[in-house]
Amino acid sequence: MREGPDIARIASLVGDPARANMLTALMGGTALTASELALEAGVSLPTASSHLSKLMEGGLLTLASQGRHRYYGLAGPQVAGMIEAITGVAAAVGPQRVRPGPRDAAMRVARVCYDHLAGEQAVAMLDRLVARQVLLRHDKEIRLGPSAASHFAAIGIDVESKARRPVCRACLDWSVRRSHLAGTLGAAILDKILLEKWGRREKGSRAVIFSPMGKQAFEKVFLA
Amino acid sequence: MREGPDIARIASLVGDPARANMLTALMGGTALTASELALEAGVSLPTASSHLSKLMEGGLLTLASQGRHRYYGLAGPQVAGMIEAITGVAAAVGPQRVRPGPRDAAMRVARVCYDHLAGEQAVAMLDRLVARQVLLRHDKEIRLGPSAASHFAAIGIDVESKARRPVCRACLDWSVRRSHLAGTLGAAILDKILLEKWGRREKGSRAVIFSPMGKQAFEKVFLA
DNA sequence: CGCATAGTTAGTCCTTCATCGAAGCATTGA
DNA sequence: TCAATGCTTCGATGAAGGACTAACTATGCG
Secondary structure, three states, X not given: OOOOOOHHHHHHHHOOHHHHHXXXXXXXXXXXXXXXXXXXXXXXXXXXXXXXXXXXXXXXXEEEEEOOEEEEEEOOHHHHHHHHHHHHHHHHHOOOOOOOOOOXXXXXXXXXXXXEEEOHHHHHHHHHHHHOOOEEEEOOEEEEOOOHHHXXXXXXXXXXXXXXXXXXXXXXXXXXXXXXXXXXXXXXXXXXXXXXXXXXXXXXXXXXXXOHHHHHHHHHHHXX | OOOOOOHHHHHHHHOOHHHXXXXXXXXXXXXXXXXXXXXHHOOOHHHXXXXXXXXXXXXXXXXXXXXXXXXXXXXOHHHHHHHHHHHHHHHHHOOOOOOOOOOOHHHHHOEXXXXXXXXXXXXXXHHHHHHOOOEEEEOOEEXXXXXXXXXXXXXXXXXXXXXXXXXXXXXXXXXXXXXXXXXXXXXXXXXXXXHOOOEEEOOOOOEEEXXXXXXXXXXXXXXX
């Protein structure tokens, strides 16, 4: 028999379809109410409530009560990373699903992945940044290139961030099956996109819709 | 309702205690037979067999038949990474277990984690390498320092490996709750330790036992 | 061949847990 | 204070699946 952390407990929390759907929905980065999560998971409100209390007890979620609304969110980047890792294995191992990736075309193009951008646009961006050696890539490890600081400073992003999270990280894109950029830099770029209104969040979805102008601006900066 | 990879299916495979124990045992890096895994999981042979076929069907394991023995192993680094990620969350959210870490003292000192060294020795090694700036650490991101190439070349390890896996990666040590070194460099160092017979694998366990001479040699190279 | 070992399959029991309706609490607004 | 909304708790139901014994298949060894 084994000792150590109770990994079965955590995994079984994710192992229920309703809870998995909720967690996937929360990968959108914004906290959601119990009713919204019930809708996402496709279960009744009492059922959702029961699942949510289990996830809370397991330490996977945080709760912010505001009036009669209770906002549930992922407990942190570590939990998000775990979901990512599981999603990666599931995508690699289960291509039995005929439909390759999300049904919604907008989701395939660009969507939010916890706190950064994913989808074809994000994959193209990482490819281009690596090709221009702004970023240096070695499989899953991504480092800043010599020109990174000035390149990102030009658009108001300080890459010498003192955040405790890694600046760059590769995150496997399950729709395209290639990597995009995560980490604080990935998060900063998403912030930039939303702040400049290059793109907007599609309500109730993780999709990010670029405006024509925004798309042009984004491509000029990141895909040139 | 959500689309995308079936993460609940994968997570529920890990979510059973017996299967979780098996997977944890396989994190030792060596493939094990069905009987050995039954023993690890604390279940009868038929039960183990049933679990193993489920894990196979889920794509988490590979199988090598040799005569009447059937050796099961983890399907790859991606699966190992997922187990690591889950273990990390479990360790972070579940300190309810009074016993801090493995019961076995030897396991606490040094053990194998899939393909690299873990435990107090490994944590100390990473600390020292970072302090000497052989490696440069930024939270979970670890890069090679300027002196890394020559330092490791001196003991016969080529850090400019062309392997597709990252050279350095941080891996959370669940016994010490601090990080140690994973990635191809971590794997190469473990190889070195076993090749030079500085330490040997404890049979049927992940523990690595250093010889007095070996400990001295290891400390001279990595903890000086 | 015959016996032992390694492993899988079949059958059955039994626990666990996801689900929902109905009722109960809490907060907000009129 | 009354009604509406958001959410949780309770209790009953039912299905899923994990566990074991027993029987069966396959490999190895004398």
